[in-house]
Amino acid sequence: MGLDRTNGAVNIDSKPSNKPGLESSLPVTSILAEWVSSVDPSAITTSVRVKVNELILDYLGIAAAAAKTSESTPPIVAAINSLSPGNPNGNCTVVATGSGYAPHVAALLNGTFAHSLDFDDTHAPSTLHPGVTSISAALACAESLAGSRPDNDRFLLSVMVAYEITCRLGTELGYAAYSRGFHNTSTAGIFGAIGAISVLKGLPAATVANAFGLAGSRAAGSMQYLDNGSHNKRLHPGFACHDAFVCVALAEQGVVGATRIIEGKMGFLHAYSPAADDMNLSRLVNGLGSDWRFTATALKPYPACRMTHCVIEIAGDMGKKYPAKEVKRIEIKLKTANMSLVGERTPNKVHPNTEVDAQFSAYFQCAHAWLYGSDQGVRAYTRLDNRGIYDLSDRIECVVDNDEPATAEMGCCVVVEFENGKREEVKMKYALGEKEHPFEREQVEKKFRACVGAFWDEDKVAKVMDAVNEICEGGKGGVKELMALVA
Template structure:
């Protein structure tokens, strides 16, 4: 971990009391004001909110996990005793922690929610779920600008923590989306409740004992992954309540010798100065990107390249002799390992994390099949192409970059390389495509007119309330 004290660094002491990171982040939350909201921030919040609602509704109506998760939470909570709502036909009368849990799980179920590349995490699913539920709970006491501000703060905390955790955290077995996500959720809730700095610091300290999310879900494509951000939001509500009641949490939870950053990531160059530099003036979360494809972000350049190649000719598995893929070494574990559940996935999550499946599907059926791609898990043409695919790594490739080669049986070779995934700042996902994605997810259950009303309400968000938005979604 980068420190400001050379002697401490030389002695292996990675705790840096001279950089009070936890206090700085707590101060950032406690002193946040709507006056900080620029037009760029407001526009971005509306964009990610449209996307969040789209993927949440899509998750509710298309994920096999929705019904059992809902049934479990309803049984655990007991009969209607709360005032919060799960999005779009979910259980009514929920306590906030359970409503937040469900909404976050729904929004993450399709792996279609926004991402932050430098932090290798989904920052919005916890920030938005916590902010929406807390705003609904407060009702008229929560001005819409406070909600917009809370979303910004939640995202920013998640992205900054994720950036310091790095991809190395995954190799330790942790899912950054939820381990960092609980802190962004705490921040969003605390902004809306106008908590003082000492309470925010205690809530962070308590959340350090609840941060979790095991990558072992990759072993069998389990639904743990979908629940991770839900657990984070649930526990954020609990930690804030405990702190408000005077429960003492750990100090220096981020920077301490046994704190969050040390425990959850072996990354060698964590930079505590960078973590808190420019808080309130430099918003790194604005680099968050929306996902055009419902699959792990690490497969997206390959989906686009394969779709482009497939669009030039009619493709069948018998036409292709071999497919070669090169990806960054960091990405092999998640999407390219030569294991049976990656080469021939049999469930949605395994397919979402299989570059073999994603390339084969895009070559055969195009890159814009959306969630319908997962209706083809037993497709013999896809399985045949997966068997012809070899995945290796190239250290010259970084982040989401990829190289793809298709060797055809007639001797022709197509080769492509792409640096930036669609949706990143360098390869933008335009607003018309945001709306197109949203409508594709909502129209089947909401109809065109109602779906368009949701977009219109969010575009004029300052004239409405979160409660009104929830009402439209029911």
């Protein structure tokens, strides 16, 4: 392995095993720790600045909307406040909630809010949401270091590093990790969050490695939440951020973490995914600092599981042309990997009773978009008991697509049979927001305004966007000023 110390780029030149779980496996934990400790802001390119700007703005809008509107927010905030009544003990901000929180608590709440609406950014190759852990940890840590005030490029770098670690680990875990019952967003996300905190604090590689080692005992996120549409899912990235701060604090004080926690025979990759034969440890670390794979992260136009987005877009378009009463049957063809999450014909998917179940229901999302359009945002979840949606959902069937290359990644095929005997088929390979089907800057700002428009006036909206621009374009304003605006 070669590590270019001038810019922190990683290139592999040695030949240990590329498979995790072997004594001779490539030492990726050490490589990642060394990279985190040495990566330099000179690695930030103009195109990456633009991307991170959009990711941060998107994150803030979603977190604010959930803080103000999500039904799970009041009990979660009440529970956290009950642990330290009258003594928040910190200087960190929770978006649209207030300030005075300790960093690990602020990150817990912000991470939870940013994930609550299922509106947060998605990295398709790793099947996870990288921003909720990456940005939550970076914002809280930067605020907590107010005395030293990390410069804006150091903050941007911390976000980039967090995204990159999360996305690369998630890619190796693959979708197979879900079949084992783990949620990649949080299991991989804790390592990315540690990366963000470590970059901002300027920690040495040994400390970063110990924090990673400790995180191996905290990486968690059970997919059992699908059984009843529980709030576990929303808390997953919050828990990951909280525990990332704990792991870093322990490592800073000399607590020893497990070595080889990522690649070891009982380590993260081997334990959390059955896909070890498909993993490639060289791929995991090669190009770190130069090949920013997280830039494939897509913003979401709809507050629902990414696997339903092509369904929503197709149904919204078809609903403009054909009244639902003319529809005899709708068949939704999904990738095998997506079927279990959004397409199984279970009562809580066909007729969901909770927001989480509806977010993971191709039936509800298709019927709702057909009847009300694809631009309804979170208003969709005020219609869980809508009779029209209920009736149309009964005419929908989800099946495994036997022509999967035509519905790559999060794509789908929708086949509609009409009462008059007509049949229409629409295929969509890439969801809106992917580079092949882009979500333009104008749409990013429109989404942000839609998220916060009910409680922030246009003057505040403009100031928040300007503050994000200041951070990402080298202005004088920093994280402290931004968080004061969004408190």
